[in-house]
Amino acid sequence: RHSSGTSEQQKPQPPGEGAEPGAPNELYENPWTIPNLLSMTRIGLSPVLGYLIVEEDFNIALGVFALAGLTDLLDGYIARNWASQKSVLGSVLDPLADKILISILYVCLTYTDLIPVPLTAKIGRA
Secondary structure (H helix, E strand, O other), X not given: OOOOOOOOOOOOOOOXXXXXXXXXXXXXXXXXXXXXXXXXXXXXXXXXXXXXXXOOOHHHHHHHHHXXXXXXXXXXXXXXXXXHHOOHHHHHHHHXXXXXXXXXXXXXXXXXXXXXXXXXXXXXXX
């Protein structure tokens, strides 16, 4: 038995009670952070990029790809530098957005015969 010098034992507090004012609730995390919105934007740009490649509108496709790359750069920068913008959802959503973008890119470039099928298959297994 451990004696702490006080006769009163501390009772576990329910989540959200007894916490410091302004402390975030451990059970709730705001999914609407800027990095998460940027990752969702990247996911939304992926089919647009695929369509532009299939339609062989490569100049606009390059611009959309550059915009998607900028969203990736910004979401990582913001999440690393502002603690309030970090989230568990973001740690899953960002790599998922990257995989969706690259998968659509490779499939569409293969469809238009700009990348050989074996290369796309090899990338798909990695």
